[in-house]
Amino acid sequence: MRVVVLTGAGISAESGVPTFRDADGLWEGHRVEDVATPQAFRRDPETVHRFYDARRAALASVEPNPAHEALAALERALGDDLLLVTQNIDDLHERGGSTDVLHMHGRLRSALCAACDARVGWDGPLLGAPPCAACGADALRPDVVWFGEVPLGMERIQRAVARCEVFCSIGTSGAVYPAAGFVQYAAAYGAHTVELNLVPSEGTAHFAEARHGPASRLVPAWVAEITTG
Numbered sequence: 001m002r003v004v005v006l007t008g009a010g011i012s013a014e015s016g017v018p019t020f021r022d023a024d025g026l027w028e029g030h031r032v033e034d035v036a037t038p039q040a041f042r043r044d045p046e047t048v049h050r051f052y053d054a055r056r057a058a059l060a061s062v063e064p065n066p067a068h069e070a071l072a073a074l075e076r077a078l079g080d081d082l083l084l085v086t087q088n089i090d091d092l093h094e095r096g097g098s099t100d101v102l103h104m105h106g107r108l109r110s111a112l113c114a115a116c117d118a119r120v121g122w123d124g125p126l127l128g129a130p131p132c133a134a135c136g137a138d139a140l141r142p143d144v145v146w147f148g149e150v151p152l153g154m155e156r157i158q159r160a161v162a163r164c165e166v167f168c169s170i171g172t173s174g175a176v177y178p179a180a181g182f183v184q185y186a187a188a189y190g191a192h193t194v195e196l197n198l199v200p201s202e203g204t205a206h207f208a209e210a211r212h213g214p215a216s217r218l219v220p221a222w223v224a225e226i227t228t229g
């Protein structure tokens with residue numbers, strides 16, 4: 001069975017990674033325009049670096065939860081018939097055992113050279129980083145997709161969404177496009193669509209099936225159904 005899973009910040013919430021829009025969300029204390037746009041980075045690179053450097057450092061103190069581990073089990077059961085797309089920039093899917101994760105909004109543990117597009121694994125702060133090893137420019141930036149920038153892997157995502165039999169969205173508010181629109185494409189192509197989220201998301205009406213509760217409980221149960229059903 002061909003499955004596409006889309007995850008958002010809610011799948012990492014129980015691991016202790018703050019979400020964006022819940023009460024203690026990340027955006028509080030920072031207006032999104034102040035930290036997650038290319039204009040913000042041009043205007044005030046130090047503030048933007050500090051925002052991402054703090055999130056990258058925090059990765060060391062969080063662990064994957066049963067929801068991440070269940071999706072790794074799903075990958076072992078389905079192999080190439082599963083595409084796992086995440087909006088998250090943390091590495092908890094990988095640390096939970098998933099080996100093929102499409103980070104459509106980039107990754108904290110990677111740096112991108114704005115001058116030559118080289119990418120390099122990065123674990124320390126990017127504030128005060130050395131010049132790009134590939135081209136020598138002093139142009140390393142967080143390897144994340146900001147508002148107004150083009151998400152990564154869109155061709156692969158659109159192909160998989162058009163072919164899948166099940167589309168499952170986990171822990172996302174459905175507030176940000178194009179990710180929030182994938183469910184409508186999947187449904188239009190005849191897939192069964194499922195939302196697993198703490199509360200009904202903004203796009204909940206587009207899903208054929210919706211289950212509400214914590215991901216660490218809902219995801220293992222859903223994976224067990226999918227792999228034994």
Ligand code: BV8
Pocket residue numbers: 007008009010011013014019020021022025036087088089105144145146147148149150151154170171172173174175176177178179196197198199200201213214215216
């Ligand atoms: C693009 C990376 C063109 C950086 C992020 C007007 C109308 C419509 C669209 C637009 C518009 N004006 C502009 C746009 C486009 C814009 C957009 O959508 N804006 C929104 C605000 C209206 N989008 C873009 O600019 C995108 N680019 O469109 O390019 C294009 C289009 C198509 C094809 C080619 C080119 C780029 C957007 C990427 C921005 N970068 N992140 C970083 O992380 O700092 S966005 C960021 O917020 C995340 O990556 C994520 O994608 C997004 C949403 O966050 P969620 O993951 O959903 O988290 P949130 O807190 O919102 O929700 C958490 C959910 O979990 C909640 O529902 C909660 O109930 C639930 N939950 C909590 N705890 C649990 C739980 N669930 C289960 N268990 C729990 N324990």
Ligand code: ZN
Pocket residue numbers: 113114115116117118132133134135136137139
């Ligand atoms: Zn470079």
